[in-house]
Structure formats: structure tokens, C-alpha cells
Amino acid sequence: MGSKTFDFSLYAITGENYHPGRELKHVMEQALRGGADIVQLRAKDAPKREVLEQARMLRELTAQYQVPLVINDHLDIALAVSADGVHLGQEDLPLAEARAILGPDKIIGISTHNIAQALEAQAGGADYIGVGPVYPTGTKPGRQAVTTAYVREAAERITIPFVAIGGITLDNVDAVLEAGAKRICAVSAIVGSSDPAEACRAFKHRLREYEALSSPDSASKRIRVNGRDEWTHAGTVQELVGQYGLQGQRIVVELNGVILSKDAWGDTPVSEGAQLELVHFVGGG
Numbered sequence: 096m097g098s099k100t101f102d103f104s105l106y107a108i109t110g111e112n113y114h115p116g117r118e119l120k121h122v123m124e125q126a127l128r129g130g131a132d133i134v135q136l137r138a139k140d141a142p143k144r145e146v147l148e149q150a151r152m153l154r155e156l157t158a159q160y161q162v163p164l165v166i167n168d169h170l171d172i173a174l175a176v177s178a179d180g181v182h183l184g185q186e187d188l189p190l191a192e193a194r195a196i197l198g199p200d201k202i203i204g205i206s207t208h209n210i211a212q213a214l215e216a217q218a219g220g221a222d223y224i225g226v227g228p229v230y231p232t233g234t235k236p237g238r239q240a241v242t243t244a245y246v247r248e249a250a251e252r253i254t255i256p257f258v259a260i261g262g263i264t265l266d267n268v269d270a271v272l273e274a275g276a277k278r279i280c281a282v283s284a285i286v287g288s289s290d291p292a293e294a295c296r297a298f299k300h301r302l303r304e305y306e307a308l309s310s311p312d313s314a315s316k317r318i319r320v321n322g323r324d325e326w327t328h329a330g331t332v333q334e335l336v337g338q339y340g341l342q343g344q345r346i347v348v349e350l351n352g353v354i355l356s357k358d359a360w361g362d363t364p365v366s367e368g369a370q371l372e373l374v375h376f377v378g379g380g
């Protein structure tokens with residue numbers, strides 16, 4: 096992925112401690128199949144050489160799914176594997192220094208825990224900020240939760256993309272979306288799930304529902320997808336496929352009972368009342 100045009104709603108972060116006995120590649124591929132639309136490699140305990148190998152593997156995997164890869168903490172590894180960017184916390188290399196090293200085209204995300212830090216990161220040219228930890232989490236034990244009050248404040252005052260993070264699960268995500276988050280991030284609720292693909296699909300479903308609810312404008316269309324009523328802003332079938340996190344995957348699209356060739360997706364409008372079947376083939380070969 097060469098350019099910085101990126102947007103996302105579901106951000107998946109690695110966390111090897113959460114899936115003993117299951118390979119990192121397998122777990123993250125499941126997350127991508129389920130619709131994660133940005134991936135971060137976060138390996139706090141591994142030796143640097145191992146982090147580099149994991150980064151190489153994830154670079155290849157995320158490229159297959161046309162999803163950006165961000166490296167936590169390590170700018171050198173991000174550069175070595177041509178990752179799309181880095182994520183830095185308040186104790187890490189400052190944004191200005193990171194930008195000077197990485198240049199304007201790489202994504203830089205900054206963790207923030209209060210609105211002053213968020214405004215500073217925004218003014219300093221961050222591409223997105225993390226807002227958290229919204230809830231207490233075993234992934235960062237001992238960190239005080241900022242609660243949904245900070246999510247609400249970020250939604251009111253921050254104009255760059257922000258992603259809510261920390262203790263977010265399928266049981267509490269509605270409150271986070273209700274507070275105004277349009278992007279959410281999870282470690283344990285995705286990679287610690289016995290079915291990361293299904294966890295991602297469920298998160299994406301909630302994100303889509305809130306997106307449609309929060310912007311009931313004239314572009315919102317009622318459609319039926321795989322037997323369920325949904326709202327969408329997608330103009331074309333291609334956009335709809337992206338909205339479902341299925342870009343780059345092996346799928347067949349049936350629109351109003353007719354199978355649509357992939358070449359036609361970009362030119363075929365999604366109209367009010369359209370009935371779609373998105374048939375997703377799982378497995379290799």
C-alpha cells in the first residue's frame with residue numbers, strides 16, 4: 096500500500112498471549128477475513144528479531160487483503176518491512192521526531208488519555224489518535240479507565256480520525272458507539288476469541304448499524320444482505336463489498352437474483368431495496 100489514503104472502522108491488534116497454541120498468522124488471517132480493516136503488530140515481550148519476523152509475515156498477509164499494517168513502538172521495524180505506519184504512545188518517540196524520520200506519507204497514530212493530549216496530537220499532524228483505555232483491561236493492567244466520557248469529548252472536539260480502545264467487547268461496544276466512536280480497536284476480544292473472524296464480523300455489524308443510525312441522511316438506503324435488512328451509504332457494489340470488509344477476498348455477489356461479474360462491481364449502483372447475497376469462500380486452494 097503506497098499512499099496514505101486510509102480509513103477504517105475496525106482496528107485489530109495482535110496479542111500472542113491470548114491465543115496459545117494458535118499461530119499468529121492464522122489468527123490474524125481470521126481477523127482479516129472477518130473484516131478487520133487495519134492491523135497493528137504489538138509484541139511487547141518478544142525479542143526484536145522475532146518482532147521483525149512477525150512484521151514481515153504480517154506485511155505479506157495484510158498486503159493480500161489490501162489492509163494497512165501499523166507497527167507498535169518500533170519505527171525501524173516499520174521502515175524495514177515497508178509497513179504503512181507506526182503507533183506511538185505518550186512515552187514513546189515523540190510525534191515530531193517520528194514524522195521527521197518517516198516522512199509525510201506514513202501513518203502515525205498516537206495514544207491519548209485526555210483531551211489535551213488529543214488536541215496536541217491533532218495539531219502535531221497525527222493521522223489518527225487512540226482514545227482509551229475506555230474500560231479497564233488485562234491487556235494494559237493498572238491503567239485507569241478514561242470511560243465513555245472521554246470518547247464523547249473526543250467525538251465533539253477532535254476532527255481527525257480517533258479510535259476507541261481498551262476493554263472493548265461485543266457486550267459493551269454499543270455504549271462506546273453511542274458515545275460517538277466511529278472506529279473501535281480491540282486486542283483480547285478479537286485475538287482471544289475462539290473465532291476471531293466471527294468476532295470481527297459481529298463488531299463490523301455493530302459499527303455499520305451505528306453508522307447508519309447516526310447519519311440517517313438521504314444517502315442512506317435500506318437493502319437486504321444475506322437475508323438481513325441493513326442500511327448502507329454505499330453507492331456501488333464495489334463500495335458495499337469494502338464496507339463489509341470483503342475487499343480482496345474470494346466472494347461471489349448476487350444482486351437481485353443475478354450473479355454479478357467482478358468487473359461490473361464498480362459500475363453497478365446499489366439501489367434502495369436491493370437484495371444481495373455476498374457468498375464468501377473460506378479456505379485456500
Ligand SMILES: Cc1ncc(COP(=O)(O)OP(=O)(O)O)c(N)n1
Nearest residue numbers: 167168182183184185206225260280
Ligand atoms: C490504536 C492504539 N491505541 C493505543 C495504543 C497504546 O500505545 P502505547 O500507549 O504506546 O502503549 P503500548 O501499546 O506500546 O503498550 C496502541 N498500541 N494502539
Ligand SMILES: Cc1nc(C(=O)O)sc1CCOP(=O)(O)O
Nearest residue numbers: 227228232234261262281282283
Ligand atoms: C494497547 C492498549 N492501549 C490502550 C490505550 O488506552 O492506550 S488500551 C490497550 C489495550 C487494548 O486491549 P484490549 O482490547 O484487550 O483491552
Ligand SMILES: [Mg+2]
Nearest residue numbers: 168183184187
Ligand atoms: Mg507504545
